[in-house]
Amino acid sequence: MKVVYTVALIGNPNVGKSVIFNNLVPGARQHVGNWPGKTVEKKEGRFHHKGVEFKLVDLPGCYSLTARAVDELIARDFIVEEKPDVVVDIVDASNIERNLYLTLLLLELEAKVVVALNMYDIAEEKGYKIDVKKLSEQLGVPVVPTVATRRQGMEELKDVILRVAEEAPRKPRIDYGKEIEEAIASLSEIIHRDEALAGMYPVRWLAIKLLEGDEGALEKIKGSECENELRAAIS
Amino acid sequence: MVFSKSLGKAVAVYSGLVGLLYVFFGFVELLDGFGLAMGSLLNISEAVFIPGDPFAGAMLIITGAVYLAGVDSLSVGNREGLSFLAVGVLLSTVLFGLYLAIMGSNFLGYVLGFEDWVGWAWTDDVRPGLWLWFSVIPGILVALKKDWRE
Amino acid sequence: MSVKRRLGGDPEIILAERRYEVISEILRAALVKGAKKWTMTDMLDKVFLHKVLGIPVFIVLMWATFQFTFVVSAPFMSIIEVVIGWIGGLFEAIPNEVLRSFFVDGIFGGLGFVMVFVAPIFFMFFALSILEDSGYLARAAFVMDRLMFKLGLHGRSFIPMLLGFGCNLPAIMATRSIEGEKDRLITILVNPLMSCSARLPVYVLVAGAFWGSTMYAGTAIWGMYLLGIVLAILMALLFRRTILKGEPAPFIMELPLYKVPTFHGSVIHMWERGVVFLKKAGTYLLAGAIILWFLSSFPWGAEQSYTYMLGHVLEPVFRPLGFDWRLSASLIFAFMAKEIVVEALGVIYAMAGETAIGAALAASITPVSGLAFMAFVLIYVPCLATIGVIKQETGSWKWVGVTVLYELILAYIVGLMIVGVGSAMGFS
Numbered sequence: 001m002k003v004v005y006t007v008a009l010i011g012n013p014n015v016g017k018s019v020i021f022n023n024l025v026p027g028a029r030q031h032v033g034n035w036p037g038k039t040v041e042k043k044e045g046r047f048h049h050k051g052v053e054f055k056l057v058d059l060p061g062c063y064s065l066t067a068r069a070v071d072e073l074i075a076r077d078f079i080v081e082e083k084p085d086v087v088v089d090i091v092d093a094s095n096i097e098r099n100l101y102l103t104l105l106l107l108e109l110e111a112k113v114v115v116a117l118n119m120y121d122i123a124e125e126k127g128y129k130i131d132v133k134k135l136s137e138q139l140g141v142p143v144v145p146t147v148a149t150r151r152q153g154m155e156e157l158k159d160v161i162l163r164v165a166e167e168a169p170r171k172p173r174i175d176y177g178k179e180i181e182e183a184i185a186s187l188s189e190i191i192h193r194d195e196a197l198a199g200m201y202p203v204r205w206l207a208i209k210l211l212e213g214d215e216g217a218l219e220k221i222k223g224s225e226c227e228n229e230l231r232a233a234i235s
Numbered sequence: 236m237v238f239s240k241s242l243g244k245a246v247a248v249y250s251g252l253v254g255l256l257y258v259f260f261g262f263v264e265l266l267d268g269f270g271l272a273m274g275s276l277l278n279i280s281e282a283v284f285i286p287g288d289p290f291a292g293a294m295l296i297i298t299g300a301v302y303l304a305g306v307d308s309l310s311v312g313n314r315e316g317l318s319f320l321a322v323g324v325l326l327s328t329v330l331f332g333l334y335l336a337i338m339g340s341n342f343l344g345y346v347l348g349f350e351d352w353v354g355w356a357w358t359d360d361v362r363p364g365l366w367l368w369f370s371v372i373p374g375i376l377v378a379l380k381k382d383w384r385e
Numbered sequence: 386m387s388v389k390r391r392l393g394g395d396p397e398i399i400l401a402e403r404r405y406e407v408i409s410e411i412l413r414a415a416l417v418k419g420a421k422k423w424t425m426t427d428m429l430d431k432v433f434l435h436k437v438l439g440i441p442v443f444i445v446l447m448w449a450t451f452q453f454t455f456v457v458s459a460p461f462m463s464i465i466e467v468v469i470g471w472i473g474g475l476f477e478a479i480p481n482e483v484l485r486s487f488f489v490d491g492i493f494g495g496l497g498f499v500m501v502f503v504a505p506i507f508f509m510f511f512a513l514s515i516l517e518d519s520g521y522l523a524r525a526a527f528v529m530d531r532l533m534f535k536l537g538l539h540g541r542s543f544i545p546m547l548l549g550f551g552c553n554l555p556a557i558m559a560t561r562s563i564e565g566e567k568d569r570l571i572t573i574l575v576n577p578l579m580s581c582s583a584r585l586p587v588y589v590l591v592a593g594a595f596w597g598s599t600m601y602a603g604t605a606i607w608g609m610y611l612l613g614i615v616l617a618i619l620m621a622l623l624f625r626r627t628i629l630k631g632e633p634a635p636f637i638m639e640l641p642l643y644k645v646p647t648f649h650g651s652v653i654h655m656w657e658r659g660v661v662f663l664k665k666a667g668t669y670l671l672a673g674a675i676i677l678w679f680l681s682s683f684p685w686g687a688e689q690s691y692t693y694m695l696g697h698v699l700e701p702v703f704r705p706l707g708f709d710w711r712l713s714a715s716l717i718f719a720f721m722a723k724e725i726v727v728e729a730l731g732v733i734y735a736m737a738g739e740t741a742i743g744a745a746l747a748a749s750i751t752p753v754s755g756l757a758f759m760a761f762v763l764i765y766v767p768c769l770a771t772i773g774v775i776k777q778e779t780g781s782w783k784w785v786g787v788t789v790l791y792e793l794i795l796a797y798i799v800g801l802m803i804v805g806v807g808s809a810m811g812f813s
Contacts (some may be wrong), residue, residue, distance in 0.1 A: 016642050040561070070566065094642075096416065100408045122642065128418055135415035142811050176403040212397040234396075294448055297441040304438060318431035325429075326445055333449045336457045346458035351463065 004046075004053045005165040006062065006082065011101050012088030013061035016118045019148040020090055021045070021058050024158070031189070035074050049158040054165075057084065063098070065105045067216035076216070079111050080201060085165040087111040088157070093123035093130060095144070103139065104174060110202040112169050114160050115143040116153070145189055183211055187233055194226045210234050240312030246327065246377060247309035250302045250320050253370055257299030257327075260363035265292030297366060298326045321378040324371050331368035426642045428445055430524065439528040446525075447518065447547075454509040469497040483682075491678030492671075506582055507659045509551045514654035518646035527640065538621050539568035546572065546617070549579030550610075553771045555658050556581075557778055571624050573778060577767040578617040583723040587762050591755050592633035594746040605756060609763050616764065616795065656676055673721035692733060706761070706800045707754030716761070720788050722755055722768045753807030757800040764796035 011017045016116055021030075025045030035042045037116050043058035060071035067073055079087060089106055091099040096117075106113050115136075123130060138145040142160045146153030175181060187207035192198050197206075201220065209217035210230060268289030305319025338360040344352035392399050432438055468671040473493030479485040516522045522544060530540025538546075541563045548556035556574050586607075592605040593646035680691040696714030703713045730746070746755070766789050767775065777783050 049559065068565070097405075097408055097412065100411065101404060104404050104407060126424065128416060131415045131417070135411065138411040138414055174407055176407065180396075180400065180403055183392065183396070208400065212400060237776065290448060294445045297445050301432060301438060301442065304435075315428075315431060318428045321428060322432035326442065327444065329449050333452055333457075336453065339783075340457045340460050344463060347460065347464070349460065349463040349467075351459070 004055050005085040005161075006055050006057065007086045007088060007161055007165070008057050008059050008078060008084040008111075009088050009090065010059040010079075010102070011061060011116075011118075012063055012092060012095075012102060015061070015090045015099065016057065016148045017090050020088075020116060020118065020146070020154075021056065021158075023148055023151055023154050025056050039070060040054055047158075049162055052162060052165075054161070063102065065102070067107070067214050073216065076109070079106070079109055080205075081170075085112065086114055086161050088114050088116055088161065090116045090118050093117045093120045094126050094128065095128070096123070096128075107139070107174055108202075108205045108208055109143070110169065110171060110205060112164050112167075112193075113141045114157070114164050115139065115141055116148075116150055116157055117143055117145045120145045120146050120153075121147045121150070137152040140173075180211075184208060187211065187230065190226050190229050190233060196222045197221065197224050197226070238314045238317075243309045243312035243316065246320065247306045247316070248372075249373065249377075250309055250316075250323070251306045253374060254299045254302030254306070256362075256367060256370060257295050257302065259299075260367060261292045261295030261297075261299055263292070264295060264363060264377060265289050268292055291362065291364060294330065295367070298323060300332065301326060304330070320374055324374045324378050327368050327371045328375070330364040333363040334362060338365075358377065391681050422622045424642070426520075426640075429643055430640070433524045434528060439524075440532075443525050443528060445537075446521070450509070450512040450516070458504040458508040461508075462483050465501045465504060466497075469493055469500060473497060486682060487675075487678060490682070491674055496643050502702065503659075503663070505585075506551065507655060507756075509582070510658040511651060511655040513548065513551065514651040515646045518644070518650055518654065520641045520643040523640050537573065538618075539563055539565060542568060543571040546579055549576045549581060551582055551658075553579065553767060554661055554712045555772050557771065557774045560778065570623050570779065570784065573775060574624060574784065574791075575617045575621045577771055577788065577792065578613045578620065578764065578790070580613040580763055581723070582636060583768065584609070584762055586724055588759055590730070591746065591759050594744070595752040595755050599737070605759065609759055612760060612799075613763055616799075620791070620795070673718060673725045674728055677718050677725065681729075683732060692729075696733075706757050706797075706804055707750055708758060708761075709749050711780050712758055716765070719762065720766060721768060722770065723762060726762055751807075753804055756807070759805040760803055761796045761800045764792055764799060766792050766796075 009021055021043065025047050029047070030043060030045040033042050034040065040060055045056045047054050047056060048164075057078070058116045059075040062069065062072045062075055065072050065076040077085070079189075087106055089103050091103060103113065103115060114144055117130065117132065117135075120130075130145075132143050132145055133136055142164065144153055144160050146157060148154075176184075184204060184207045188203050191203050191206055195219075206217055206220070210221070211234060213234070221230055226232075268291070301319055302323040305316045305323070306317030309320070310316075338357060341352060341355055341360055342357065345355045433442060435442075465636040470489045470493075473489055476485065476493065477490065505705070513522075516525075525547075526540055526543040529543045533540050533543055542560070545556045545559040545563070548559055553576050557573050560569050560572050560576070563572060588606045588609055591791075596605065680695065683691060692714050693710065695717060696710030699713040699717070700708075700710045703716075708716075710734045711730065714733060715726045719726040738748070750758070766772075772785055772789070775788060776782060
């Protein structure tokens with residue numbers, strides 16, 4: 001039981017992230033600054049729920065978590081390094097296919113994810129029907145339907161955030177198919193041999209990133225005793 | 236209300252007519268703006284108030300083209316043809332609003348007695364983009380109807 | 386065996402594909418797509434994103450925006466002018482000569498003239514807010530993307546470039562939405578070439594001086610805007626091929642649903658952006674006007690003010706372009722903000738009113754040089770405020786240096802070309 005839990009807000013641009021941020025943290029208690037060393041805006045705030053205090057951090061809106069864009073890197077580094085207690089992924093229900101891409105990336109990062117299925121009203125208008133329970137089962141994380149502009153679902157969201165913050169991380173496993181999983185497994189094995197490295201970063205995630213040739217991941221393995229072996233394995 | 240083929244045909248004819256009007260007066264304004272006075276057309280110009288701004292003329296032509304583009308699909312009763320009518324109506328209204336605003340602001344300048352506006356008369360600002368809009372009012376009603384069924 | 390071969394392709398691409406496959410499976414279980422209702426957004430997008438009609442429709446909306454900005458704001462500009470003149474008149478009563486001159490000539494004469502342009506600036510931002518809030522601007526960027534790609538620019542660069550016609554400051558800040566770092570950098574470097582509203586007073590003054598209110602004046606001004614666009618494209622291509630090599634990042638964009646913009650919301654956005662200009666006015670332009678007044682009025686009563694001396698020092702540099710010492714001097718001051726050129730010329734010629742300055746200009750330099758001057762003002766350096774934003778957005782002085790350097794060189798070359806071609810064609 002911590003004194004203050006850190007909750008990160010993330011999602012694609014234009015999904016209503018700001019609205020949800022404002023719903024959870026009223027304007028007066030918000031603090032706007034910059035991410036250190038960058039020109040991207042950082043918004044933070046605090047809120048209480050059932051006697052527990054939460055620090056809410058607004059991560060930049062992004063479609064993906066590559067090392068190529070400043071926004072994405074900021075979001076990714078925050079999750080990897082600060083290890084927030086909960087990551088709330090705001091998904092636009094009316095554009096769910098595109099939005100779930102980021103969700104999968106967050107699961108790869110082994111973050112403690114809660115999905116806020118926002119703009120539920122617009123999805124309905126478009127004629128979509130989403131089985132929230134099934135979605136939650138398939139993803140392996142809780143899903144809370146919300147209509148942020150009407151403040152619907154906020155209480156439930158806060159309940160779920162509290163619950164997930166206090167649980168142990170789940171490690172849901174999404175299967176990417178035989179060949180990829182084999183490649184990931186062999187890389188993971190090598191990473192595990194460097195205990196320091198394996199302790200700092202989620203192993204599976206690092207393996208995936210190395211497979212992709214991610215610049216940031218390649219930086220992270222520099223100086224590791226397994227560096228050469230890893231480089232050989234992905235060439 | 237059902238968007239039937241016959242209704243589509245009617246709307247197509249209407250859209251075509253409006254489109255042609257816009258294109259025609261667009262050309263007149265365009266040519267007038269380049270100073271190519273064309274005999275009888277010039278008389279029409281003066282009669283229906285066409286200040287010579289070639290760009291304004293071009294804008295009317297484009298607007299007309301949008302209406303005309305929809306004629307094809309509307310005539311076979313395809314509800315999607317309404318898109319062209321809708322956007323055409325939007326453009327017409329934007330231009331109408333713009334010219335109204337221009338007239339209004341010129342009026343302001345005149346009333347305040349600023350030197351650039353001495354001798355202004357409201358008729359100076361009457362132009363096709365302004366009065367053609369009245370012909371699209373039926374189109375607005377058609378395009379705004381939300382519950383068309385195939 | 387290499388990973389690539391074992392997997393049968395680039396791991397990054399394969400992983401992306403797999404992720405989408407997983408998503409499809411998940412949605413197969415959890416999502417039921419009802420009869421897809423044909424929304425207003427789909428209906429409008431059929432035309433706005435149309436392969437043939439998309440760009441013409443965009444042109445109509447942009448033209449309407451510019452007309453709104455410049456024509457409808459005209460009486461408001463006059464109102465501001467009158468109000469400022471009236472307030473300035475109150476200061477005429479100050480007995481102390483220096484102090485009086487400070488207020489009347491320096492502040493109200495110089496800064497006051499520029500404040501008139503608050504009207505078109507706010508009108509433009511209002512129109513742009515409506516376009517943005519309605520969701521249309523995203524479509525415009527999308528439609529222009531294919532064109533921009535061929536020019537070595539990113540589709541997302543479009544909106545910042547467009548905003549540059551209003552003011553380069555918010556335009557450069559808008560580049561934050563561009564993903565690829567190189568694309569973003571190119572857009573920032575090239576943005577100052579989009580002729581901002583600050584340069585317009587200069588064009589109007591100079592073009593009006595030589596060509597009055599004939600068609601040629603209008604053409605000259607249009608020509609400047611066009612020149613800016615052409616140069617922006619050329620420089621973007623140049624940068625793409627040389628110091629910022631690479632492919633534009635793929636353009637994925639979310640098209641928000643259309644919605645009817647609220648008056649309230651648009652006014653707020655207009656205010657947010659317009660306020661930037663007001664702040665700029667309150668600081669740089671004011672400081673500029675004061676410095677300008679000081680340098681032009683002192684040594685007090687002397688024949689040769691500091692400005693005179695400054696101008697003469699620079700004159701040899703600009704002689705090939707045909708600028709006299711007054712224009713040379715005004716260029717230095719315009720470094721603070723381009724509107725200052727007009728302030729400067731007014732103070733230097735010690736006259737007030739557009740026609741008077743215009744006549745004086747026509748008497749001192751040739752029309753060809755006038756044109757070259759307009760082009761020079763368009764290109765030569767970004768104003769101080771813009772430089773500040775470039776430093777802020779790129780995070781280094783290096784790119785500021787690159788911008789200033791390339792623009793100075795380009796401005797001089799273009800100026801020479803104009804004078805050269807003009808003389809060769811017999812206009813002297």
